[in-house]
Amino acid sequence: MSRAPADITRITAAADAASVLERLAGSDRLERGAVFIVSVEAIRERSGDRWDKKRDDVWGYLGRKLNEYLSYQDIHHRLSETEVLVAMTTEDGVAAQAVGMKVLEDVLEFFLGAAERKDIRIRAVNRIDGPYLACNDIDPEAIATARATARHSDPERAQAVSPYRSLVSAEAERERNPVSFVASNGQKLQIDYALEHVVSLRHGVTAVLRVEPTVAFHATGEVIPPRKFLKLADEDMHAIDRATLAFGGLFMPEDARLQPPLILPASFRTLAGRKGRQLLINVPGASPEQVRQGAMIEFVDVDRGTPNGRLVEVASLVGRVTRGVLARLQPTRDALSPVAGARFNGLTVDFADLGLPDAKLEAFMRLMAHQMRGKAPALIAQGLGERLHLEMADAAGFTHAATRGVPKTVSRRDVA
Known part of the structure; x- marks a missing residue:
């Protein structure tokens, strides 16, 4: 997906915006697509001579909606008669822009009676150079897609209709899914891949995609x-x-400012070695810059036997060449001890393998979320079976969650 040439906007009003722009110019919020401009120009156009009398009411209502949808860490600052700059720290890319679109839709509906696509005017800020902003128009349809994928109640249905998966030809996917190889013990293993939608529970939008491998014995399918x-x-x-x-x-x-980034589960054992980390800069079909901006690595095998000092070091090394690093916690009462001292962009828990009934699942979600709270920006509940579980994850204190279809079979044997 190519980007149109950026429009250059000069900020002439709101002189006090200079300090805000200076702060943002040196942050990573720009390349993460989390800085954008929301415009109520459509209301001014429809108001005509009545705009001067209506302006304060519009800005008052817009301010209330911004405070309603944004968190205290996020920034919003008025730039002109009709534009407000928003910088989010809690979401990136399309997920952040979806929040801006929801705010604008509410304001348009209140003052104009409807939020028509032609009136939704949001621009992503790509570069800040003093009072000059390089911006691109954001396509409301891309944001609508991210919302729609978050609303599917059936995980397998969401998998089948995913617009992100449809961007890749079936032929290209068949070359890499499924994959078979002979394990060190001589048995042939097969890997089947699914693409999951990780939903922002606060904003109800697909914030990130996640690759989920299912590994099975080729001979039995277990x-x-x-x-x-x-x-x-x-x-x-x-x-x-x-x-x-x-x-x-x-x-x-x-461009991770226009499309959701990707979570890739991987073994800490693999990425602790130079040969393993070399895989990250040689991802087939992706440049190192795409990996740096669009890929998040989830360490899936961190446990009590993982050397803590080495974990801190490897997380830092992997973080330099990717968008971020997450760690999967083991579902125990002392889940944080293996990752103590390491800083992660997110912590995940996979509930698919627990097989708990809803009543016990809800209680266990609360136990895990209580341990995780404040330890990382993103707390992700994975492997949930249905949409109801997303609501349970939200109530428990997770920030993001993903549902998953049921594997074809359940393993009843150990790996030799």
Whole structure:
């Protein structure tokens, strides 16, 4: 997806905006697509001579809506008669822009009776140079797509109709999904990949996509659950991670300001080695810059046996060449101890393998979220079975969640 040439806007009003622009110019919010301008110009156009009398009411209502949808860490600042600058810290890219669109829709509906597409005017800020802003118009349809994918109640249905998956040809995907290889113990394993929508629970929009590998014995189709990946040899995990990154390369966003970034699960054992980290800068079909802006790595096998100092070091090394690093917690009462001292962009818990009834699942979600709260910006509940579980995750205190279809079979054997 190519970007149109940026329009250059000079900020002449709101002189006190200079300090805000200076702060943002040196942050990573710009390249993450989290800085944008919302315009109520459509209301001024329809108001005509009545604008001078209506302006204060419009800005008062706009301010209330911004305070309603944004968190205290986010920034909003008036730039002109009709424009407000928004910089979000809690969401990036399309997910952040969806919040701006929701604010504008509410304001348009209140003052004009409807929020028509032609009246929705939002621009992404790509560069700040003193009072000059380089901006691009944001396509409301792209934001609408991110909302729609977050509303599917059936995980398998969401998988089938995902507009992000439809961007990749079936032929190209078949080359990387499924993948088979012979494990170190001589058994043939097969990896099937799914693409999950990770939803911002506060804003109800797809914030990020996530690749989910299902590893099974080729001969029987029996699935090896992720909790047993620790029993796989290092070279087997390297093979799985290499294939996962290759599949992820198909969906790596060309511009993460316009498309959701991608979570790629991988083994800490793989990425702790130089050979493993080399995979990150050689993702098939994706440039190192695309990986840096669009890929987040989820360490899936961190446990009590993981050397803490090495974990801190590897997380830092991987973070330099990717958008961010997440760690999957083991579902225990002392889940944080293996990651103590390390800083992650997010913490994840995968509930798919627990098989808990709803009543116990809700209680366990609360237990995990209580431990995780304040330890990372994003707290993600994965492997949920239905939309109701998203509501449970929200109530428990998670910031994001993803549903998942049921694997074809359940493993009843250990890895030799």
